Amino acid sequence: MIVETQGLTRRFGERIAVADLTFSLDEGQVLGLLGPNGAGKTTTLRMLGGLIAATSGSATVCGHSLGKSDAANTAIRARCGNVPEVPGFYERLSARDNLRFFAGLHRLPDAHRRVDAALDRFALGERRDDRVSTYSKGMKQRLSIARALLHEPQLVLLDEPTAGLDPLATASVHSLIRELKAKGVSLVLCTHSLEEVEALADRVLILDQTVRFSGALAEFCERVEGVVIDMRIDALPDGMNLARQDLSRYVFDYAPEEVPQLIRRLVAAGADISSVTQRRTSLRQRYLDLLGER
Amino acid sequence: MREIGAILWREFLDQRQNRMLWPVYLLMPLVGAALPAILVAASAAALAQDGGSQLGAMLGGIRMMAGAAGIQLEEAAARMFLRVSAGYFLLLPLAVVSIAGAYAIVGEKQQRSLESVLATPIDTRVFLVGKLLAVLLPAVAISWISAILGAAVSVTSFWLSHRLLVWPDIFYWLGVLVLGPLIGAITALVCMRVSARMQDPQAANQMTALVLTPALMIVFSLVGPYIVLHLPALLAACGVAGLAAVMLFYWVKRGFDREEILCRWR
Numbered sequence: 412m413i414v415e416t417q418g419l420t421r422r423f424g425e426r427i428a429v430a431d432l433t434f435s436l437d438e439g440q441v442l443g444l445l446g447p448n449g450a451g452k453t454t455t456l457r458m459l460g461g462l463i464a465a466t467s468g469s470a471t472v473c474g475h476s477l478g479k480s481d482a483a484n485t486a487i488r489a490r491c492g493n494v495p496e497v498p499g500f501y502e503r504l505s506a507r508d509n510l511r512f513f514a515g516l517h518r519l520p521d522a523h524r525r526v527d528a529a530l531d532r533f534a535l536g537e538r539r540d541d542r543v544s545t546y547s548k549g550m551k552q553r554l555s556i557a558r559a560l561l562h563e564p565q566l567v568l569l570d571e572p573t574a575g576l577d578p579l580a581t582a583s584v585h586s587l588i589r590e591l592k593a594k595g596v597s598l599v600l601c602t603h604s605l606e607e608v609e610a611l612a613d614r615v616l617i618l619d620q621t622v623r624f625s626g627a628l629a630e631f632c633e634r635v636e637g638v639v640i641d642m643r644i645d646a647l648p649d650g651m652n653l654a655r656q657d658l659s660r661y662v663f664d665y666a667p668e669e670v671p672q673l674i675r676r677l678v679a680a681g682a683d684i685s686s687v688t689q690r691r692t693s694l695r696q697r698y699l700d701l702l703g704e705r
Numbered sequence: 706m707r708e709i710g711a712i713l714w715r716e717f718l719d720q721r722q723n724r725m726l727w728p729v730y731l732l733m734p735l736v737g738a739a740l741p742a743i744l745v746a747a748s749a750a751a752l753a754q755d756g757g758s759q760l761g762a763m764l765g766g767i768r769m770m771a772g773a774a775g776i777q778l779e780e781a782a783a784r785m786f787l788r789v790s791a792g793y794f795l796l797l798p799l800a801v802v803s804i805a806g807a808y809a810i811v812g813e814k815q816q817r818s819l820e821s822v823l824a825t826p827i828d829t830r831v832f833l834v835g836k837l838l839a840v841l842l843p844a845v846a847i848s849w850i851s852a853i854l855g856a857a858v859s860v861t862s863f864w865l866s867h868r869l870l871v872w873p874d875i876f877y878w879l880g881v882l883v884l885g886p887l888i889g890a891i892t893a894l895v896c897m898r899v900s901a902r903m904q905d906p907q908a909a910n911q912m913t914a915l916v917l918t919p920a921l922m923i924v925f926s927l928v929g930p931y932i933v934l935h936l937p938a939l940l941a942a943c944g945v946a947g948l949a950a951v952m953l954f955y956w957v958k959r960g961f962d963r964e965e966i967l968c969r970w971r
Contacts (some may be wrong), residue, residue, distance in 0.1 A: 423968065456966075460824055463964040485826045499817030502713065503722040515711025516825040558821065569727035647935070 413438050413566050413597040418468035421454050427620055428454040432468065434566075434616050434625045436597055440564075440589065443612030444601040445630070450618045451495065452601045456568045459599060461487035473565045476499035489517070492559030492567040496574070498551045505536055506554055509543060510561060517562040529557040549580035556587060567591065570601045579631060585611060605694050614650060623701045631697065637664045637690040638673065644682040662690065708827050708911040712835030713842070720805070720843065729804060730847060733797055737851025741859035745783045745871070783863055783871040787856070791873075791880035792925070794852045798889025799921060801844035806896025807909035809836045814904070814966065823963050833897065833958055839892045845886045852881040860953045873916050879939055880932075887946035892917060894953040898960050 412433050412556075412568040418434040429451035434444045446452050457463045459472055468479040473490040477483070507526055512542040514522035530539045543551065552572060555699050559567055569588075573581040586600060588611050600611060608615060608628070615631045617624040624631060636653055640661050646654065651673075654662040665673050667689060677684060720726055771781035813819040822832070856873045863871045896913045903909040931938040 432941070445794065457967065462820070462824055462967060483827075485828065488824060489826040491824070493821065495820050495824075499815045499819070499821050501719060501818055503719055504715070508718055512715040513710050513825065515714070516708050516822065516827050520706050661808075 412471070412501065413434065413440075414442075414470070414472050414599070414693050416470040419455075419458060420467045421451070421458060421463070421660055423467045429458070429618070430598050430621045432618070432622060434614075434622070436566075436599065436614060438503065439443065439592055439595040441592055441598045441600055441611050442600055443608030443615045445603070445605070445615065446618035447624075447696065451568055454492075455618065456599060456601055458571055459484070459566075460491045460493050460568050462493075471484065472518075473516035476594045489562070490565045493557045494552075494555050494567065494569040494572050496570040497650070498555035500543040500551065500554065503541045503542060504531060504547070505637055507539040508542055509554070509699040510558055512559055513558050519697065522704060524541045525561060529561055549576050549583075552576060552580070552584065556584070560591075565597065567596055567598045567599075569598060572600070573602070573607065597636060609694055619702055622660055628700055632694055637662055637665075637666075638670050639682060639686075639688045639690050640674075640677070640682075641686040642647055642677065642682045642684040644677065644680060646680070648676055659685075709838065712832070713839050715837075716839035717891075718842075719891055724802070726945040729801060729905040730843065731828055732855060733801065734847055734851040737793060737797060737848070738854035738858050738944070741855035742862045744786040744790045745859045745863050746866070747786065751925075754893075762959055771885070777918050779867055780871055783859075783869070784832050785933070787859060787871070787873045788825050788876040790855065791852070791885075792861075792875045792933075794848045794855075794881045795885045795888055795925070797848040797851060797917065798841070798885050799892045801847055802840055802892045803829045803913045803918060804910070805823075805843070806840045806893045807913055809840055809893075810827070810898045810900040810961075810966070811905065811909050814959055818937065822952065823967060829930050829961055829963065829966055830958055833954070835865050835960060836897060837890065837954070840896070841889050843888065844889050844893075848885050848889070849881065851876075852885075875936065876933065876939060879943065883943045884939070884946060887943065887950055888949040891922070891946065891953060894950065894957050898953075898957045901961050901966060 414436040416432050416434055419429065420427070420430045432455060432595070434442070444455065446593070454463070458465050458477065459470065461472070461477065464478040464484075472487045475483045475486045475490075477487065501512070504512075507530065509631050510526040510529060511522055514526055520524055524681065527536070527539070530536050534555065535550060535554060535557070538546070538550070539552070543554065546554065556569075556572065559569075573584050576584065588600065589668065591598060594610075600607070602608060609632065612628050615624060615626065617631075622653050640663065641659055643659055652664040654664045663673060670687070670689075674684065676688065767778065767781045767785050770776075770785065771778050774781070810819070813822065856877070860870060861873060863869060892913070895917050896909070899912050900909045903912070928938070928942060932942050933939075
């Protein structure tokens with residue numbers, strides 16, 4: 412496991428930012444971290460990245476126990492790549508000088524070659540000597556990701572990496588995330604975009620100070636919650652799980668694999684069936700329902 | 706060490722791009738180059754006065770120096786005023802550092818680069834040493850360049866006017882090479898501590914200007930006459946300043962709370 416937390420909690424004075432956070436993340440997996448504004452997502456990323464300590468609970472990140480010692484936190488920071496919500500560069504310096512600086516902080520050997528390779532990889536090679544202040548938002552975001560990957564981290568923490576980007580830039584970031592995942596890098600993707608989570612994540616964590624949902628994406632995605640049948644029938648056979656009826660529209664509470672048997676029983680009972688559809692709850696509705704349950 | 710080098714390199718690149726600092730870096734050495742010569746030239750006028758109360762102690766010191774060293778009164782006066790001119794080079798690091806030091810931490814907070822720096826494996830102590838040196842070294846370099854230029858100009862001008870070679874003595878060089886940088890370090894450390902606790906660089910700058918500079922001026926006015934006249938006093942001042950700088954560094958380190966700085970929470 413790259414990340415394993417147990418009851419992780421963070422307070423700021425009397426205010427609870429994150430409470431009782433328990434989840435795990437394996438190598439090469441992407442965790443989609445969702446939640447409303449002020450839910451504790453950024454605080455969670457900062458704890459996982461070894462920037463701030465937890466008030467209680469425990470976590471193991473990249474094989475090191477979080478907060479146990481300065482050496483452990485330093486080791487975590489050496490193995491994590493951080494893409495903050497606001498990239499935060501030295502605007503008067505060029506992209507190349509910015510990356511060289513961070514390469515120096517990581518004590519990377521062969522820094523000049525790494526920096527140039529990173530700039531080329533993120534299509535910033537031609538503008539490498541231009542001041543960052545002249546960069547567009549999308550370019551700064553690409554540079555931020557390049558900075559986070561300079562030291563080849565095991566875990567990358569991304570805080571809303573596509574916020575404010577155009578569709579082309581967003582697609583480019585998504586492509587990069589898939590590429591990293593294929594290489595075995597684990598990622599925690601903090602985002603407001605459910606579509607982004609659906610496209611990229613293996614696991615989902617929904618946070619609103621406490622965990623509202625934690626599990627595989629498949630568990631969270633569109634759920635089939637029954638079958639809707641439009642039919643005419645004189646009397647329903649006994650023992651049918653009828654959720655509700657609205658004139659000739661019947662909603663049954665059956666799992667998808669039970670639907671064929673259901674239809675055979677209805678036909679045998681003389682039903683004149685005009686349509687059969689599965690009732691699904693969308694990702695968005697599921698998300699809203701979870702956050703609405705307080 | 707490599708991290709310190711990276712911080713210094715980045716800070717110097719940034720300062721080079723910051724045109725607001727250029728007048729400070731250019732003007733102060735020019736003033737410094739002229740000041741010793743002006744004061745040395747004024748030494749002759751001071752001798753001609755009939756021991757006014759303000760110069761009484763200094764004239765007494767001049768006569769004592771002349772007698773002890775077996776040199777002319779004019780030469781002793783020139784040396785004494787050279788020592789006094791070193792006071793400018795003690796204040797020069799203070800002035801330059803207080804401008805850059807206030808921005809040391811809060812400036813990074815303002816441009817949102819601090820989180821990315823603290824997200825690296827860099828140790829807090831190493832980060833602070835790098836910041837301290839980045840603030841202090843330009844100030845010390847300006848001070849030393851000014852002092853050397855000032856010494857050269859005053860020696861030349863005094864030779865031309867009096868046909869006497871008057872070199873700056875150990876008081877001058879100890880003040881410039883040791884005490885000045887230590888005062889600069891003390892100023893830088895206080896500025897960094899203030900900078901780490903504030904959200905606004907202008908407020909940090911004002912705090913150091915309103916509190917630290919007057920405090921140091923008061924200290925100078927009290928101990929100045931002694932350190933100019935007595936070598937043991939000057940050496941003691943260097944020792945005290947060195948100790949203060951070390952203690953202040955640990956005070957700054959203790960007060961540098963990564964979490965508080967990142968989360969803006971008190």
